[in-house]
Amino acid sequence: MANNRWGYPDLGFGIGLRTVHYEHILEKRPKIDWFEILSENYMDTGGRPLYVLDQVAERYPVVLHGVSLSVGSTDPINFDYLAKLKALGKRINAHWISDHLCWTGVSGLNVHDLLPMPYTDESLRHTIERVRTIQDFMERPIALENPSTYLEFSASNWTEWDFIARLAEEADCGILLDVNNVYVSSFNHGFDPKDYIDKMPADRVVQHHLAGHTHKGTHILDTHSDYVVDSVWELYRYTYRKIGPVSTLLEWDASIPSFDVVHAEALKAKRYREGVDLEAQELEAVSSYGD
């Protein structure tokens, strides 16, 4: 069932396609709902990554997720990059294409990080315009992910959740709601993560991310290097109650364990959703008892 305005399907529970799992996937053809790929790893290669991707895309639904769109940068939009992204999306019949609400560099340089935006009126206007231009070029809506951030700018006069909701509305784009990132940023900046979830326009959320993080005491880093912590699972449960079924992806990018371990972690999300469904059925049964 699709809850979003574009009719993008709920693909179920997927994981990121990673090099260390290539052999397992090609040999065992594991039963898994879908894969997300890091777009840039497949855009400039004619070698093994693309060969593997073509085979994966023949058997599984695939979604493109990038880190180089730099949608908030004041540099000109890189249309060469977009052309390659568009071609890759067509090649593998990607269900949708996503990147982050961030900037990665300016003045022709690239820091290769998902850098935080100041949430100002100027930033909002700037980003809306760029998302519209990008979507026109791509001939499809894109989804933007809420990033994990480690600082806030004094200039910001919007909350991140209001900013991203308005951006999605005005630019008519989707949202990739990363539940772990909401949690990480809520700790780093001291807000209630449920406030964030409450403000998300459900009909624009096309995907969720879940991941492990690293707690440094004074702040949390979004490292994708471990199991999802219980607090994030609780937030995922809350998100499901608010937004409903959305394609869910488990990210694990450092100290990556076996395919089966990563997949099993992704499937925990299914159990959380089933738990919520069961609660709802029980409540309905109780409320209809007196009818």
Added chain:
Amino acid sequence: MGTSHSTDPGLDRIQRWMQACIMTQGECEEAIQSRAAQTVIPAADAPGLVKPSATMQALERLDVYRQMYLLRLEEALATDYPTLKHYLGESEFFRLVARYVEAYPSRSYTLNRLGDHLPEFAGTLTDIPKPEFCRDLARLEYAVTLVFDEQETPKLTPEAIQSVPQDAWERARLKPIAALRLLEADYPVSEYMGAVDEENPFPQIRKRKTFVVAYRRNYLVHRLDLKRPAYELLSALAAGKQLGQALMDVCVPGRKPAVKESQLFEWFRDWMAEGLFQSVEI
């Protein structure tokens, strides 16, 4: 929408300032006082640009991004240059990376291009062990990365070879596959790489001409060490020389040691078996 804020230098200035702070090495205080950062925002105004959190001061929060920058780029370059890192050791390699990204900061959306200038840069350094060896080792590793990502091209088939008339071979051109790079080095860098990758004995790192072809077969990158005449012949063919002329150049009378016919046969047998050519052009 919230209330407007008086400390808003604008999106472009915020981005240029933050980037300058991230890319300037040293302590955070030094970064905000650097020329690159102060061209955009005076150092005295810098702490006011970032909100402190309950647990961190403004500049400590900025420093989170600064610390991750070099670690991330080191990780990317170590992926492309693992053998150079092995030779230099972790701390010396990190020091090399720190200086390299100052000289050649990334200008591409992809980290695949970050290491394009590392071989030449390593060769210019005087305070790393054996910089010329490091340069050649990096050249070989760079060639391997290019071969890894090259477009796949067809392989020359036995049928295509058989279809060439006997009297046409002399003027035939053997077109190599795209995923192939030839390298002449002043040090035994391919042997060194083999020692690290395959646990072969380590060669003595002394100046010695070596020749290698890096190529891809079944989507895996391989290396084949070559003798000088084999390297010259393969280079000539890769450059588009006609087979007859390329052979004459290598088998020039008086060459010592002379290239034997049996050697030529062996080379071509190996090259065909490894799929180094994609077509014969008459």
